[in-house]
Amino acid sequence: MIVSKKSARRLRQVEYFKRNPKPFLDRAHDWGEVLISNKNKTLTRKQIFDYYKKNEGKIWKYLDGQTVMVILAIKKNTFILRRHAGDNSLIRLTKLKGIDDPNSFEYWINRRVVEFHPTLMSKRTPIMWLDLDIHSTKAPEARRKLLAKMRAAVPILKKVFKELGVRDVQVYSSGKSGGYHLEGNLAKPTDVDVLRRKLRAKLDNAFSADSTFTTGRAKPGQIRLDTTTLHKLGSLRAPYSMTTTGFPKLPVGQP
Secondary structure (H helix, E strand, C coil), X not given: CCCCHHHXXXXXXXXXXHHCCCCHHHCCCCCCCEEEECCCCEEEHHHHHHHHHHCHHHHHHHXXXXXXXXXXXXXXXXEEEECECCCCCEEECCECCCXXXXXXXXXXXXXXXXXXXXXXXXXXXXXXXXXXXXXXXXXXXXXXHHHHHHHHHXXXXXXXXXXXXXXXXXXXXXXXXXXXXXXXXXXXXXXXXXXXXXXXXXXXXXXXXXXXXXXXXXXXXXXXXXXXXXXXXXXXXXXXXXXXXXXXXXXXXXC
């Protein structure tokens, strides 16, 4: 007997819920459990959940209809990456509500999610992005200087993005390290591998006279222009998504 893909998926879902028959709200949950703990942040499961409930309107516009991977906190400072729901299907968020529906935002924020990452499912991408990471000693003065250089480089990076067809370039903070994340929609979907090579070549040319910046492996005292995640199945953390250190990805200049 030939089974359609839709029927096969439904069968997998049935088998999954047979193994997990108890609805989420009928189970016991420790909402006071600490999931993130470091010198800068201590967050409980409820605090992370409350953050997402408060900001669901901001983050949902980046997640609606997207295939995503999620980072879950299985215990304090211990995280796992999930690309599949319980029935082994990809995670595709299509609705806000649905406490026991893996296609809903509500399902995941109740289940220890920390980060949401929309994932490229095609060889062509409608969006381009770039991570900027500082590689330096922990000396405050050294970090201050590198952060200043990173901020000063933003106009150059925006120019590169626009040359490659991005109309409106968004700049976000990317966590407690002080790094930046740039992204923006392309004028038209582009082959992701071709785009990555063009982006790297333009970055190398734009910063050829400044060894502080590199598209390769950074050494202490350098800033890495990281293009490596721009590929099919590559992903970018959604704006307003939290990080595993407890710092949300926010537009630069927003507290």
